[in-house]
Amino acid sequence: MNGAHDLGGMQCYGSIRIEKDEPIFHDEWEKRVFAATMVSFGALGSIDAFRHAIERMGAEKYLSTTYYEHWLAALEMRIEETKLHSKAKSDVPLTPEDVDAIVPTGGNYFREGVDSEIRFATGDRVRAKNINPAGHTRLPRYIRGREGEIVTNRGNFVFPDTVAHDLGESAQPLYSVRFESAELWGSEEGRDAVYIDLWDSYLEKAE
Amino acid sequence: MSSNHKHSEPANPYLEKRRNGEETSELEKRVSDIEALLISKGIVSKESLDRMIEIYEKDLGPMNGARVVAKAWTDDEYKSRLLQDGTSAIAELGFSGLQGEHMVVIENTQEVHNVVVCTLCSCYPWPVLGLPPSWYKDAPYRSRIVLEPREVLEEFGTFLPEHQEIRVWDSSAEIRYMVLPRQPEQSKGASEDKLVGLVTRDSMIGVGLPKPS
Numbered sequence: 001m002n003g004a005h006d007l008g009g010m011q012c013y014g015s016i017r018i019e020k021d022e023p024i025f026h027d028e029w030e031k032r033v034f035a036a037t038m039v040s041f042g043a044l045g046s047i048d049a050f051r052h053a054i055e056r057m058g059a060e061k062y063l064s065t066t067y068y069e070h071w072l073a074a075l076e077m078r079i080e081e082t083k084l085h086s087k088a089k090s091d092v093p094l095t096p097e098d099v100d101a102i103v104p105t106g107g108n109y110f111r112e113g114v115d116s117e118i119r120f121a122t123g124d125r126v127r128a129k130n131i132n133p134a135g136h137t138r139l140p141r142y143i144r145g146r147e148g149e150i151v152t153n154r155g156n157f158v159f160p161d162t163v164a165h166d167l168g169e170s171a172q173p174l175y176s177v178r179f180e181s182a183e184l185w186g187s188e189e190g191r192d193a194v195y196i197d198l199w200d201s202y203l204e205k206a207e
Numbered sequence: 208m209s210s211n212h213k214h215s216e217p218a219n220p221y222l223e224k225r226r227n228g229e230e231t232s233e234l235e236k237r238v239s240d241i242e243a244l245l246i247s248k249g250i251v252s253k254e255s256l257d258r259m260i261e262i263y264e265k266d267l268g269p270m271n272g273a274r275v276v277a278k279a280w281t282d283d284e285y286k287s288r289l290l291q292d293g294t295s296a297i298a299e300l301g302f303s304g305l306q307g308e309h310m311v312v313i314e315n316t317q318e319v320h321n322v323v324v325c326t327l328c329s330c331y332p333w334p335v336l337g338l339p340p341s342w343y344k345d346a347p348y349r350s351r352i353v354l355e356p357r358e359v360l361e362e363f364g365t366f367l368p369e370h371q372e373i374r375v376w377d378s379s380a381e382i383r384y385m386v387l388p389r390q391p392e393q394s395k396g397a398s399e400d401k402l403v404g405l406v407t408r409d410s411m412i413g414v415g416l417p418k419p420s
Contacts, residue, residue, distance in 0.1 A: 025260075063346070104305075192356055
């Protein structure tokens with residue numbers, strides 16, 4: 001969705017504020033939101049569903065609240081929406097040992113052995129589609145409609161636009177694509193570039 | 208852009224917001240309710256929540272990434288494995304997992320300087336850098352680094368030669384990026400342990416450079 005979270009290229013947010021000797025968490029409740037979110041992922045659905053909950057929290061709220069307030073809002077939304085997948089009370093609760101095992105293992109978003117068409121090769125010219133889906137997408141506005149060059153095929157990865165809505169993984173090639181600054185922002189900016197990972201569904205062959 | 212206007216300090220609630228006690232206790236109440244629900248549903252124990260916090264406060268942080276970089280600076284074979292398959296090479300040193308499942312390491316050279324962002328949210332390589340600083344998650348960095356990287360780096364005190372190309376890596380997928388900074392000339396020949404101390408968090412995000420010595 002074209003939400004307030006899609007920040008790339010905006011100019012109204014001022015200078016970078018660097019906090020000297022910044023603590024990892026600023027408040028006790030921030031730690032607890034972090035931990036509660038991390039342990040609930042199994043019951044709350046995919047990480048992209050969680051990201052999409054943040055995107056749906058409302059532009060005004062998104063821009064006027066702090067980072068872990070975003071997490072808290074999304075966590076509340078997902079609990080409400082999934083009812084924690086009616087997880088039965090008899091299930092064994094996560095232990096500290098489980099946490100010790102989960103953190104260094106993580107998830108896996110790469111899908112080996114999925115049969116998919118590889119439409120592009122390194123060096124191919126591509127254009128990011130001009131799409132404006134109302135749901136979750138990882139194709140930022142500043143890239144849409146722009147022409148770039150395929151750098152690498154990273155293999156088949158699960159597709160956030162469907163996973164976030166429980167519509168299946170739709171694993172497909174994920175490409176690292178280079179966009180020249182001049183293409184993104186105008187002719188002045190000749191020298192630099194943005195590299196971004198884009199799924200096959202976001203791309204078409206450049207004319 | 209390449210104009211020389213100064214960014215005025217904005218009156219921006221996103222940046223200026225400081226909570227009063229009442230707001231904080233409301234947030235605490237909301238979190239307590241969620242914790243109580245998770246515990247009553249049998250999803251988690253209080254001890255596991257505490258352990259999760261402890262790991263991210265104590266075990267994970269830029270000291271991990273610094274070890275990866277120092278090893279790459281002193282061991283060419285390791286460096287080539289690191290650039291070839293970041294996830295495996297980083298796991299050799301014992302770092303892996305959540306938000307670092309698919310690691311790509313990008314090397315700074317004389318010609319190219321790399322810098323990492325997530326314009327859509329806050330994706331960041333947790334196993335090697337820990338949790339991100341606030342500026343990485345806030346609107347100014349996420350909005351501007353793709354548009355005017357040189358100006359943004361200057362705000363971090365990082366001035367790059369005009370001829371050096373800046374590549375901004377927008378973490379739009381589950382690939383997580385870490386920058387392999389250039390080794391400072393003065394530090395050539397130093398021990399790996401000594402080199403670890405030169406590698407800053409910011410140099411692995413790409414907004415800074417390593418300490419010279």
